[in-house]
Amino acid sequence: MKKMLFLLALAFSASVLADAATTVTVEKPFARKAIKAQRNSAAFMTLHNNGPAVAVVAAESPVAEIVELHTHVHDNGVMRMRKIDKIELPAGGEVTLQPGGLHVMLLGLKQDLNEGERISVTLKFSDGSSKTIEAPVRMVMRPKMKGMKHDMKGMDHSKMMKMQAH
Numbered sequence: 001m002k003k004m005l006f007l008l009a010l011a012f013s014a015s016v017l018a019d020a021a022t023t024v025t026v027e028k029p030f031a032r033k034a035i036k037a038q039r040n041s042a043a044f045m046t047l048h049n050n051g052p053a054v055a056v057v058a059a060e061s062p063v064a065e066i067v068e069l070h071t072h073v074h075d076n077g078v079m080r081m082r083k084i085d086k087i088e089l090p091a092g093g094e095v096t097l098q099p100g101g102l103h104v105m106l107l108g109l110k111q112d113l114n115e116g117e118r119i120s121v122t123l124k125f126s127d128g129s130s131k132t133i134e135a136p137v138r139m140v141m142r143p144k145m146k147g148m149k150h151d152m153k154g155m156d157h158s159k160m161m162k163m164q165a166h
């Protein structure tokens with residue numbers, strides 16, 4: 001009986017270890033400095049998936065009323081933000097959330113996000129697990145929606161493709 005319990009415990013811990021919260025690691029998280037009156041901010045990071053394919057399907061943060069997953073899309077030469085259902089993390093892949101690209105959108109700020117502070121962001125994965133990270137607040141250039149066309153010209157396209165493919 002004892003042995004069986006031990007085996008059960010082993011099986012349980014193995015399945016816990018295999019979830020996305022464990023196999024996905026987060027590097028260089030940061031959030032955009034903003035005052036409450038600006039209403040919105042965003043969080044960025046690089047996600048490494050050391051396990052099987054999984055996706056980020058939602059996010060939460062105590063500093064915002066609503067947290068959404070966003071990307072930027074070309075719309076007649078203008079970059080616009082668009083809400084997306086999930087951010088796919090291919091097996092063994094790396095996905096970078098960065099200004100002008102994928103981001104965790106913080107809508108309806110409940111407080112100022114001051115430089116030097118850290119905010120917590122919880123990522124929810126498609127396998128039901130979740131991971132909370134601490135993102136330091138930094139001054140980040142807000143991508144200009146109208147002037148973005150020019151910025152995009154200078155952007156390395158292969159880099160963008162990489163962002164999509166990995």
Ligand SMILES: [Cu+2]
Nearest residue numbers: 070081103105
């Ligand atoms: Cu956004």
